[in-house]
Amino acid sequence: MRSHKVIEIRNLTPSTYIIRMEKNDFTFKTGQYITLGFSGSIDRREYSIYSSENDEHLEVLIKEVENGLVSKKLKRCKPGDKLDIDGPFGHFSLQNDEINKKKFLFIATGTGISPIHSFIATHPEMDYRLLHGVRKEEEAYERDSYENGNYILCTSREKTGDFHGRVTEYLKQNPVSSDTVCYLCGNCHMIYEAYDILEKQGVQLGPIHTEVYF
Numbered sequence: 001m002r003s004h005k006v007i008e009i010r011n012l013t014p015s016t017y018i019i020r021m022e023k024n025d026f027t028f029k030t031g032q033y034i035t036l037g038f039s040g041s042i043d044r045r046e047y048s049i050y051s052s053e054n055d056e057h058l059e060v061l062i063k064e065v066e067n068g069l070v071s072k073k074l075k076r077c078k079p080g081d082k083l084d085i086d087g088p089f090g091h092f093s094l095q096n097d098e099i100n101k102k103k104f105l106f107i108a109t110g111t112g113i114s115p116i117h118s119f120i121a122t123h124p125e126m127d128y129r130l131l132h133g134v135r136k137e138e139e140a141y142e143r144d145s146y147e148n149g150n151y152i153l154c155t156s157r158e159k160t161g162d163f164h165g166r167v168t169e170y171l172k173q174n175p176v177s178s179d180t181v182c183y184l185c186g187n188c189h190m191i192y193e194a195y196d197i198l199e200k201q202g203v204q205l206g207p208i209h210t211e212v213y214f
Ligand SMILES: Cc1cc2nc3c(=O)[nH]c(=O)nc-3n(C[C@H](O)[C@H](O)[C@H](O)COP(=O)(O)OP(=O)(O)OC[C@H]3O[C@@H](n4cnc5c(N)ncnc54)[C@H](O)[C@@H]3O)c2cc1C
Pocket: 033, 045, 046, 047, 048, 049, 060, 061, 062, 063, 064, 065, 066, 067, 068, 069, 070, 071, 072, 111, 112, 114, 211, 212, 213, 214
């Protein structure tokens, strides 16, 4: 376990924030996650790494969960506080031999965009489309990080996104070519449904990568 000093907190919405920490000698493969909590506390939770492999600091994107213990506490952390990190963990990662050869479709709901942000920030030259499913437009976390036209915001509660409806509805109306490599990250309902739709569209199931948050 390592202790990392908080550098800054970036509030993206009233409930969602990014914690930037010192990286020290921590290394990870883009797509992996850490466990995070205040130094000395036994309460820790898993958070995907938002920053790129090459950034000089480490960032996580967190949504405060109603009645949540750790996501609420971390929202109150301040520059200079020490956080304990364990990891990196997980196998949600890109295949080196595919990165510059394949077409990618990333499908994320809510903060499930975090490891995808890390993929794209680490490999900005990738050929990708990103479907981001949220309730409201304000949850389009730092959409300027993605190349114009590659990011499609699907809003289910407002008509303010690029598409009004869930990512799964977008997928049904906009079929995917079978040579696409798909990565899914977010809530399990979206993942199960999107998986079925992609299977019916003939996308080989091997290259579908999933990460279920809870
Ligand atoms: C591999 C992995 C990566 C993750 N990466 C991220 C990430 O990058 N950003 C992020 O914000 N979260 C991420 N999570 C979720 C995170 O680990 C916590 O579960 C979340 O922050 C809630 O913790 P808490 O202590 O605040 O809530 P808890 O005190 O554990 O739970 C309080 C209540 O909220 C419910 N709940 C728990 N988690 C959620 C949730 N995510 N949404 C809605 N309700 C919930 C519980 O069922 C419970 O009723 C990830 C989870 C996993 C497994």
